[in-house]
Amino acid sequence: xxxxxxxxxxxxxxxxxxxxxxxxxxxxxxxxxxxxxxxxxxxxxxxxxxxxxxxxxxxxxxxxxxxxxxxxxxxxxxxxxxxxxxxxxxxxxxxxxxxxxxxxxxxxxxxxxxxxxxxxxxxxxxxxxxxxxxxxxxxxxxxxxxxxxxxxxxxxxxxxxxxxxxxxxxxxxxxxxxxxxxxxxxxxxxxxxxxxxxxxxxxxxxxxxxxxxxxxxxxxxxxxxxxxxxxxxxxxxxxxxxxxxxxxxxxxxxxxxxxxxxxxxxxxxxxxxxxxxxxxxxxxxxxxxxxxxxxxxxxxxxxxxxxxxxxxxxxxxxxxxxxxxxxxxxxxxxxxxxxxxxxxxxxxxxxxxxxxxxxxxxxxxxxxxxxxxxxxxxxxxxxxxxxxxxxxxxxxxxxxxxxxxxxxxxxxxxxxxxxxxxxxx
Amino acid sequence: xxxxxxxxxxxxxxxxxxxxxxxxxxxxxxxxxxxxxxxxxxxxxxxxxxxxxxxxxxxxxxxxxxxxxxxxxxxxxxxxxxxxxxxxxxxxxxxxxxxxxxxxxxxxxxxxxxxxxxxxxxxxxxxxxxxxxxxxxxxxxxxxxxxxxxxxxxxxxxxxxxxxxxxxxxxxxxxxxxxxxxxxxxxxxxxxxxxxxxxxxxxxxxxxxxxxxxxxxxxxxxxxxxxxxxxxxxxxxxxxxxxxxxxxxxxxxxxxxxxxxxxxxxxxxxxxxxxxxxxxxxxxxxxxxxxxxxxxxxxxxxxxxxxxxxxxxxxxxxxxxxxxxxxxxxxxxxxxxxxxxxxxxxxxxxxxxxxxxxxxxxxxxxxxxxxxxxxxxxxxxxxxxxxxxxxxxxxxxxxxxxxxxxxxxxxxxxxxxxxxxxxxxxxxxxxxxxxxxxxxxxxxxxxxxxxxxxxxxxxxxxxxx
Numbered sequence: 022x023x024x025x026x027x028x029x030x031x032x033x034x035x036x037x038x039x040x041x042x043x044x045x046x047x048x049x050x051x052x053x054x055x056x057x058x059x060x061x062x063x064x065x066x067x068x069x070x071x072x073x074x075x076x077x078x079x080x081x082x083x084x085x086x087x088x089x090x091x092x093x094x095x096x097x098x099x100x101x102x103x104x105x106x107x108x109x110x111x112x113x114x115x116x117x118x119x120x121x122x123x124x125x126x127x128x129x130x131x132x133x134x135x136x137x138x139x140x141x142x143x144x145x146x147x148x149x150x151x152x153x154x155x156x157x158x159x160x161x162x163x164x165x166x167x168x169x170x171x172x173x174x175x176x177x178x179x180x181x182x183x184x185x186x187x188x189x190x191x192x193x194x195x196x197x198x199x200x201x202x203x204x205x206x207x208x209x210x211x212x213x214x215x216x217x218x219x220x221x222x223x224x225x226x227x228x229x230x231x232x233x234x235x236x237x238x239x240x241x242x243x244x245x246x247x248x249x250x251x252x253x254x255x256x257x258x259x260x261x262x263x264x265x266x267x268x269x270x271x272x273x274x275x276x277x278x279x280x281x282x283x284x285x286x287x288x289x290x291x292x293x294x295x296x297x298x299x300x301x302x303x304x305x306x307x308x309x310x311x312x313x314x315x316x317x318x319x320x321x322x323x324x325x326x327x328x329x330x331x332x333x334x335x336x337x338x339x340x341x342x343x344x345x346x347x348x349x350x351x352x353x354x355x356x357x358x359x360x361x362x363x364x365x366x367x368x369x370x371x372x373x374x375x376x377x378x379x380x381x382x383x384x385x386x387x388x389x390x391x392x393x394x395x396x397x398x399x400x401x402x403x404x405x406x407x408x409x410x411x412x413x414x415x416x417x418x419x420x421x422x423x424x425x426x427x428x429x430x431x432x433x434x435x436x437x438x439x440x441x442x443x444x445x446x
Numbered sequence: 447x448x449x450x451x452x453x454x455x456x457x458x459x460x461x462x463x464x465x466x467x468x469x470x471x472x473x474x475x476x477x478x479x480x481x482x483x484x485x486x487x488x489x490x491x492x493x494x495x496x497x498x499x500x501x502x503x504x505x506x507x508x509x510x511x512x513x514x515x516x517x518x519x520x521x522x523x524x525x526x527x528x529x530x531x532x533x534x535x536x537x538x539x540x541x542x543x544x545x546x547x548x549x550x551x552x553x554x555x556x557x558x559x560x561x562x563x564x565x566x567x568x569x570x571x572x573x574x575x576x577x578x579x580x581x582x583x584x585x586x587x588x589x590x591x592x593x594x595x596x597x598x599x600x601x602x603x604x605x606x607x608x609x610x611x612x613x614x615x616x617x618x619x620x621x622x623x624x625x626x627x628x629x630x631x632x633x634x635x636x637x638x639x640x641x642x643x644x645x646x647x648x649x650x651x652x653x654x655x656x657x658x659x660x661x662x663x664x665x666x667x668x669x670x671x672x673x674x675x676x677x678x679x680x681x682x683x684x685x686x687x688x689x690x691x692x693x694x695x696x697x698x699x700x701x702x703x704x705x706x707x708x709x710x711x712x713x714x715x716x717x718x719x720x721x722x723x724x725x726x727x728x729x730x731x732x733x734x735x736x737x738x739x740x741x742x743x744x745x746x747x748x749x750x751x752x753x754x755x756x757x758x759x760x761x762x763x764x765x766x767x768x769x770x771x772x773x774x775x776x777x778x779x780x781x782x783x784x785x786x787x788x789x790x791x792x793x794x795x796x797x798x799x800x801x802x803x804x805x806x807x808x809x810x811x812x813x814x815x816x817x818x819x820x821x822x823x824x825x826x827x828x829x830x831x832x833x834x835x836x837x838x839x840x841x842x843x844x845x846x847x848x849x850x851x852x853x854x855x856x857x858x859x860x861x862x863x864x865x866x867x868x869x870x871x872x873x874x875x876x877x878x879x880x881x882x883x884x885x886x887x888x889x890x891x892x893x894x895x896x897x898x899x900x901x902x903x904x905x906x907x908x909x910x911x
Contacts, residue, residue: 137878138885139851158877165879166850 024073026094028087031062031354037088038062039224040081045071047079051096058093059350063228065321065357066350071096139165147172148317148348229320236381241417244376247429249436251392251407254278257439269334275389276312277336279364281442282435283387284308284329286428287362293428294361296382297419311360311380312340314347321347322380324360368392374410384419387432388412450557452478452583454780455571456773457563457725460488461495461766462757463589464547466773471554473781478557478581480573486547486558487540489591489758490766493611496543498631500536501614501638502797508532509641509674517836527642533615564726568750585752585780588740589773590725592718592758599686600626600714606689607712610635620644620710624696626684627715628655630796633667635713636676637798646676647707649698651716653681656796660808660843660857667802667859670839674799687712720759735761745785746776754780768792791874795864800840803867806855806874809845818848822880822903826860828911829899830891837861842900844880851879851904856897866894880904 031038041059045051056068057077071077073096081093136144136151140163144151151163154171158164222230236242258273265273287294287308295304310328314321323343325336346352363380368391377388388411395408411433415425435441453475456467464486467479485492508527515522551558561575570582594609596602604612613635621644625636628650640646648655648671655678656664668678682700689712696707720738727734730750735741740748740755747754754776757769771787778785796802812819825841826832840860846853856870873883883901888894899908 137876137882139879139881142881142885159875162876164850164852164877165881166847166852166877169850 023078023095023097024075025092026057026069026072026077026096028060028089028091028093029069029354030089035062035354037086040083040085040087040093041066041224042083043079044068045077045079047077049077051075051077060087061224062354063232065352065354067353068351073098136163137165140168143168143172148350232381233378236379239381240379240384242379242414243417243422243425244412244414245422245425245429246374246413247411247426247433249409249411249433250397251275251409251436253437253439255392255407265334269338271334271338271341273333274337274340276340276364276366277333278436278439278442279387279389279432280310280312280325280328280331280336280340281333282432283362283364284310285435285442285445286431288329289431290424290428292420292424293385293415295419296361296384297416298382302419305361307361309359309361311363311383312343313363313365314344316347316350321352321357322360322363323347323352323356324358326359363387364389366390368409375412377412377414379414379416384416385425385428386414388414449580449582450478452476452557452581454478454585454587454777455480455563455581455583456587456589457571458488458589458591458757459486459547459558460589460591460757460769461490462591462769462773463488463587464550465770466587466589466756466777467556468550468554469774470777470780471556473777473783475777475781477554478559478583479551480559480561480563480571480581482560482562484560485541485544486551487544488589489593491543491547492540493614495766497536497540497614498610498634498638499797500539501532502634502799504532504535505638505641506799514836527619529617529619529642536614562724564724565730565753566726568730568752585754587746587773587776588722588725588748588753588755588759589757589769590721590759591769592764593721594715595717595719597626597684597687597714597716600684600712602714603689606694606710607687607714610713610715613639613711613713613715616711622647622693622709623711623713624649624694624707624709625713625715627713627717628652628678628680629715629717630656632713632715633671633796633798635715637671637674640671640674640676644710647679647709648676649679649682649684651681651683655680656802658808659794659796659802659804660859661810663802663804663841663843663857663859666840667796667798667800670800671798684714718758718764722759737761745779746772762789763792763794765792765794788875791871793864793867793871795867797864800837800860801863802857802859803863804855804857805867805871806853807845808855808857809843812845812854817854819854820846820848820851820880820904822846822900822905822908824896824899824903824908824911826893826896829893829896831893831895832861834891835861842866842896844883844897844900844904846880846901846904851881853878853880853883853901856900858897860893860896862893866897869894869897 028038038060041061043058044056051057051071051074053074054070057071058069060067060069075096075098078095078097080095081087087093143165154163154167156163157167254275262273291304294308295302307327308329310325311322312325314323325331325339328336331339343356346356360380360383363383363386365377365386366389367375368389372390374390375388377386379386390410392407392409394405396403397406397408411429413425413429454470454477456463456477456479459479459481463479467477470477490496511522511525548558559573561573563571563573566572569584569586570580571586573579573581594611600607602609610631619642620639623639623644623646625632625646625648628648632648633655636646636648654661654664655668672678679698679700682698685699685704686697688695693708693710694712696709696712698705698707722734722738730753732740732748732750732753739761740759742748742755742760746756756772756776758764762768775785775787791805793803793805809819809821822844823841827838832838843857844853845855853873858866880901884898886898888898899910902908
């Protein structure tokens with residue numbers, strides 16, 4: 022008895038999407054939960070899994086717009102079907118980990134030359150498609166330099182004005198040095214010799230553009246600034262990070278400090294956590310904290326739901342989990358919806374100061390920036406402190422200037438004296 | 447007069463010549479190879495690479511028996527040296543290999559002709575041997591190699607003032623030997639005789655040994671050789687050499703002024719010059735450059751169409767394997783297939799103990815070219831195999847491009863550096879990054895692991911130091 026593969030519920034206010042790519046071909050054997058195709062909506066790109074195992078009959082085409090409930094494929098249960106093919110390649114064809122036997126197979130493209138160890142590592146870490154990278158090595162091989170050049174390819178207009186200051190969701194001190202992600206719509210280097218190149222926007226890019234314009238047009242967005250002396254947080258972190266990692270199995274970053282400080286302050290000032298809906302103000306009793314993550318395809322903001330119930334370790338764990346899913350392009354609709362407040366960190370990319378844009382329908386967003394040692398005055402002495410500028414962009418229709426300022430001051434106080442987080446003051 | 451025609455005639459049967467001849471035969475050409483000496487193999491097999499390596503091995507074992515065995519718990523008393531036997535073994539090795547070349551020629555139906563070649567025309571040679579013959583071919587490859595440079599103030603007499611050729615066959619161990627020239631040949635020959643009991647003084651014009659190799663490692667090698675008993679005078683030149691029945695008086699000029707030395711043997715090893723004597727190049731209108739070398743184009747063809755040249759007789763490092771690869775490339779081009787020598791990946795080896803080997807750019811050279819580099823080093827004292835065999839002197843150094851991580855050069859001072867360098871040359875050929883080497887599994891415990899660690903050290907993350 023054939024099982025229908027339907028387009029699932031896509032989240033609040035999203036009713037349609039586009040099938041970007043089929044990951045299984047018509048007639049192939051699939052396993053239950055195996056990713057079948059990539060669906061792109063206003064919010065994100067998601068992989069839709071097989072509801073059962075068997076042989077798939079593909080009914081919809083790549084590029085086709087589909088709606089919730091549409092049947093796009095059927096799976097004929099195959100009685101003799103054992104476990105289907107191993108994990109399908111990522112949308113950016115990541116080569117499988119090296120097998121115990123002969124050299125690791127390259128990519129989906131059979132013609133590709135084998136990848137050297139360093140190239141394999143980079144391709145895995147950044148989910149790249151080797152076929153898309155210009156190769157300069159012997160026999161058409163990719164060298165490490167080729168991949169690095171590809172990663173550092175100049176991004177087009179992805180400046181801070183158009184998008185919210187992007188940044189990885191993990192702590193400001195990422196395990197590896199931050200690689201500037203190329204703009205997903207930038208033309209490939211060395212494309213044509215013409216003066217311009219016209220590249221159609223991806224659907225995701227179009228949706229991001231539309232949402233940001235709407236955000237600007239709907240809310241009265243202003244930004245207020247403050248600065249924090251990070252020495253107390255850094256000292257605490259330096260003292261306990263090894264033990265934290267041992268006990269909780271997850272690194273202690275800065276994000277958990279900022280998250281806890283914001284959550285505590287949001288609970289004191291619920292207006293910042295509220296939204297305008299028509300002519301009503303909707304107050305949220307929970308804090309669903311959005312943490313901005315930059316990926317190859319663009320900025321996504323997965324949500325830590327009920328963040329006020331999370332301890333430090335749980336926040337770090339949850340953020341790491343969501344960031345991983347974001348980079349692997351595996352975020353579900355639920356992961357992306359329902360946020361009430363967002364934190365964005367441009368510091369990892371070196372941003373000193375910026376004006377984040379709101380993530381509608383939220384009313385406020387906190388921007389973290391880079392920590393820089395500066396000469397500041399403490400008790401009439403000039404001292405050197407690690408300082409970070411904080412920005413709070415807010416919807417002035419709902420939040421007054423004085424409140425926005427007060428919010429930032431309270432967050433600052435909590436971060437400069439972390440014991441406040443312990444005592445709830 | 448006998449006249450024969452071939453597709454290709456190679457003049458010289460050294461590594462450049464005989465390899466070119468074999469490759470040409472593999473590609474289907476009818477080949478003749480002319481050699482003026484009675485045995486094949488040129489300088490390398492007869493009076494160069496092979497005999498020197500044979501003596502280096504024998505003398506090293508003798509030295510270790512006397513100096514290092516005790517540490518291993520081996521008691522050797524009554525240690526003696528039978529120099530004639532050592533030389534005879536060396537001669538046996540040379541004989542076996544030169545016969546080997548002869549049988550390779552037979553296998554590939556290459557005609558070996560003994561005699562001196564002289565150009566009558568670009569495609570015509572007169573060979574004077576036991577008799578005279580004329581040979582013609584549309585293509586002639588000159589691979590006549592090089593000869594030791596002779597200094598006018600120290601003309602070789604074959605007994606007291608010698609070149610490397612005689613130094614390989616001295617009848618007795620000299621009480622004192624002075625070596626002029628601190629390059630590979632001077633250090634290797636100096637090492638051989640020092641190990642066998644000579645008091646060796648090496649005199650070098652520059653302020654460092656083995657010019658062109660990594661500066662730090664050259665200094666480290668000098669210290670190692672000093673510990674073995676050799677003495678050095680750098681920044682010093684030979685001013686006079688007068689031989690008599692019992693020895694040679696040597697006048698030197700160094701940073702501290704002039705000095706007089708006395709030695710049993712004076713070895714002059716200041717380099718080699720291209721050998722084109724008697725070829726009659728003027729007959730075909732070929733002129734040499736200011737160093738006596740034959741200028742060639744990118745495919746090893748000279749200014750005269752149909753006449754090619756490779757090896758020590760053309761510009762470039764005077765190395766046997768460089769000549770070999772050039773011979774192969776030249777012949778492949780003649781046959782219409784793509785032949786190519788990658789001059790950036792030619793290893794260079796000094797067979798002292800410890801050995802010094804390098805391939806690619808040195809740190810200094812990279813900086814001179816304005817390339818930003820990252821360096822990774824790993825000492826053999828931290829390598830398990832080196833410790834097990836008791837040879838921990840030296841290190842591996844990897845020079846990588848700071849932006850792309852591409853390996854630009856690898857330099858090794860240590861045991862078996864000449865073999866470990868092969869992996870380095872392969873890495874450079876494949877445009878490998880330091881990370882590629884660092885992520886390749888190397889057997890444990892081996893000396894090659896030091897190369898992997900040095901590659902990891904480029905990224906600041908060696909595992910064993």
